[in-house]
Amino acid sequence: MRVRPFDRDRDLAAVLGLVSRMRARGDPGAIFHPGGLQWWLRRLGRTGFEIAVRSEGDDVLGLALRDGCDVIVQADSAHLADLVELLEWVESRARETHEPEIFVSIAEDDDALRGVALSRKYQPSERYGYELVYELAAEPPSASLLPAGFEMISLTPALTDAYVELHRAAWSRPNAPSTYDRRQHDLVTAMPDFRYDLVPIVATSLGTLGAYCMSWWDPRSSAVEIEPLGTHPDFRRKGLATAIVHEVLRRSWALGAKYVLVWGTSGNPEAKALYLSAGLRIRRVLRDHRLALGS
Ligand SMILES: CC(C)(COP(=O)(O)OP(=O)(O)OC[C@H]1O[C@@H](n2cnc3c(N)ncnc32)[C@H](O)[C@@H]1OP(=O)(O)O)[C@@H](O)C(=O)NCCC(=O)NCCS
Structure with a gap:
């Protein structure tokens, strides 16, 4: 066949x-x-x-x-x-x-x-x-200033349950809870290109997780993709997602990536506004x- x-x-x-x-x-x-x-x-x-x-x-x-x-x-x-x-x-x-x-x-x-x-x-x-892209240059991208009381960390196995809860909180809608769970998370982290150090998280000094993304490095195309990304509803419009995107740009630059990409859809204007304000540009539709x- x-x-x-x-x-x-x-x-x-x-x-x-x-x-x-x-x-x-x-x-x-x-x-x-x-x-x-x-x-x-x-x-x-x-x-x-x-x-x-x-x-x-x-x-x-x-x-x-x-x-x-x-x-x-x-x-x-x-x-x-x-x-x-x-x-x-x-x-x-x-x-x-x-x-x-x-x-x-x-x-x-x-x-x-x-x-x-x-x-x-x-x-x-x-x-x-649409594909939104940030072309990396010779100079490292600058980091965002985090609001007081927040810090940038990375995912570790010990944070798994809190991470799954954060993803679910970011992606659940009224009457439409996120389907993400521990089983799916274990499948994702078992993927050959998954890397804990490419999952930046913004956390409070008390350890509550506020925003995150997964990013994926492909050496053959020299491109990093952001997928997924989210901010807990309790912490939105504080610049946390912007800080996550800028952190991915910095980590990607350190890997020698040529560009960082993320896919957007006509159904998510908030995400488009975020990525455009973080410096990405639409490459193709x-x-x-x-x-x-x-x-
Ligand atoms: C989209 C999302 C990640 C934004 O997170 P956030 O931490 O609130 O974003 P920031 O505070 O860094 O916002 C940066 C800019 O993005 C834009 N933006 C963010 N949320 C917005 C909204 N609801 N409406 C319009 N613009 C928005 C604004 O330009 C904002 O700058 P401003 O606050 O100075 O106006 C968050 O709403 C979310 O988790 N949504 C559900 C999951 C999702 O759609 N993820 C993205 C797709 S991969």
Whole structure:
């Protein structure tokens, strides 16, 4: 079978290698950074979340990720014809689970994927995402001044439970509690590129955790991705998230990274305001294209 379900043990290294290579080359279809993909993988096993790979032996030439109705597909530039098979796989799986529609993210300069999608009756929608980037220079970025009573630390195994609570507090909405838990956290920290020293946290002098992010270093593309990031609702609008972003810039500079990136969506204007005020700039936009699956 050319397109088959992702098998973590067999495919993880090859999939991370593919997305890393595509990003390093600057392929128009390179959406994933290996770090963000490792963060996504915590959802494996949840209903509606699945990944397929287009493989040849142990080599992976393309992948498709579906989270409910949201879809990302990308294929090596020498195998763009495989985008058709990857989309076919996603559409048939989404039909089986009765999704009324799906949205595939397409970078504005990705003519290959747009051509395939339009030929399959996808339509541009009002939803979009964007890649925000900070290009690192020769000089180290400066640190933010923290408000009195706060300090910058890093995640350690001893802080696991407090960290999971902080993430849940930052990402829960009224009537929509975060699904993050110890099981997912253990999956994330077991990922090959996870590093405790790239998880900066702002804590009070009494040890209460206020803001955090995970950041992921990919030496092949010389890029660090921030994913996820949040501030506890009790500590917002004090500059803590800004301090976290600036800390990632400093740690990334020390690693020799060329740039730091984070993905935003049209549904989260607060995050966009934060990253723009912290000095990141929009590098490219992904337009979500919609396919009505109907009956
Ligand atoms: C977005 C979020 C991280 C901001 O955290 P924060 O610690 O309050 O951010 P800061 O205090 O550093 O804010 C810096 C700037 O971001 C912008 N900003 C932050 N929150 C904002 C909001 N609710 N509305 C508009 N602008 C906002 C402002 O420009 C702000 O500067 P100002 O306070 O001087 O006006 C926080 O609201 C959060 O955790 N949200 C849920 C999780 C999330 O969306 N994470 C980001 C996506 S990865």
